[in-house]
Amino acid sequence: MKYTFFSFLLPFCLLANFEQAFAAEAESQSSPDSSQKSSQVESFDAVSEKLVNRQVNLIYRIQKALSNPDPNKMRAVGGQLITHTIVVESFLKRQYPKPQALCNQNPSENASVGFIAPLSPSSSKIYCSLYNSSRELSKLTPILDRLLSRRGELAIVRELPLVSGEKQSDLVLPMSPVSRPNLGKLATPHAILEPSVESNASLIIGKRKKRAIVNYVPPVQPAIKPPSEAIKILKNAEQLLAAAISVFPDQNNVQNLKKIEAKFDHLVYDVDLQEKQTYRKLLLMPNTGIFRVLPHQAYLRPLNTVENRSQKNVLDRYPFPVLGKPKGKFTPNLPLQIVNGKFQLLSQGVDYSFMADIGDIPLENLDSNLRTVDTQERNILVNYQPPSKLGELLTEKRKIITGKHQNLNVDAKLNNTYLVRNLQFQLPEIIAKNQIISRKQRRYIDQLLQMQSSDVIVAFRPVRRHSDGSYTVTWRMLQELKDPQIEDLEDYLKFQK
Known part of the structure; x- marks a missing residue:
């Protein structure tokens, strides 16, 4: 593939770095000494391993950009794909000018033309794996261009600065400064100056809660699904690259960003294996567990940002501990979080809880x-x-929240034990969403009014405080009480007239 149009746009420093890497290799090719041939093989292995590593991570960055609503991410990987493809082709042609002949899938055809492989079998495998994978990735260029135009519907796509560095004035306002984009930062979304209010009007049964801002409608976050054709190309390129990785003497030298980010994500939001080993004796008891209690900001979307609502958020990846057995779609849990240095249970709908600090009493006792x-x-x-x-x-819930009944939250202290009476309700959808019952639905009132609930007493104990303000907590469910019932749900039904 030729990139005549884009070649002059490449950053010269990037090409210079690769030229330095290939300089020793070129010298070895021109020397007839056998020791230089050994140096040539070492140079090929070193440079090809670096290129394979970069291609593995480029595939991962493209995968992330396909699901990210930020156009800067899409534009960045599009440019990286072009520059990386050119560098790979330059390297491969230095080794052998006809990669199509070397990587021909038909050995009988190669034999018929008297083809002789210029590289060792292992080097040829790396060479062809890199070549075929790079060719597969190049198919993404038009797809990324098309997706970039769609991302422009969500955030501002600014013009990139000129390659030569000269300034370009605005055509309408020549004296105004030109804003230079930084692809490493998030693009400015079109829906800016988002007020600090509830993202949606919470429902009080039978009526809507008064909005903080009259007629304000919060922006709807996009749901982005990567194109199937792009996913297929990335999967094929990854499989082709796996053949090269299998040849390397030490496969651990290939640093995979996907695995590194997964470990970092686990380090930030989850408990580590050592903590589970430390409290193994307690965890062998029934109805016990260990988890990371996070600051409530970890579950919030920052204002004036755009996110893909189809992607898993922190709560999806690291859900709250489950208390008891799930009841259909209703799963009782312990929605514990840190708010201003205090433990607090996330309260939704009709849910509420009591909490008490009982001092330094081990959970086992x-x-x-x-x-x-x-x-x-x-x-x-x-x-x-x-x-x-x-x-x-x-x-009752309002009394608890306002402190008129019992404190909902308590100060977070290490090695203190806390007791929680946690009541949770899954109201029928027709009640929670103030839906109107049609005439046909009236015969199914009993089924429509079915609800699930949970009432448990659980103890938890913070055993470690992390630098980000989160806590590692062990917990134990002590009692599972009778499920509370709501007897007057039928009074809140709305019938079609």
């Missing part, structure tokens, strides 16, 4: 009757009876 807990705290946690009417439940 607790029992289901809470005999080691102070009498007053035990009575609040064990003897509390939740209301059976929806309006009273919402009133």
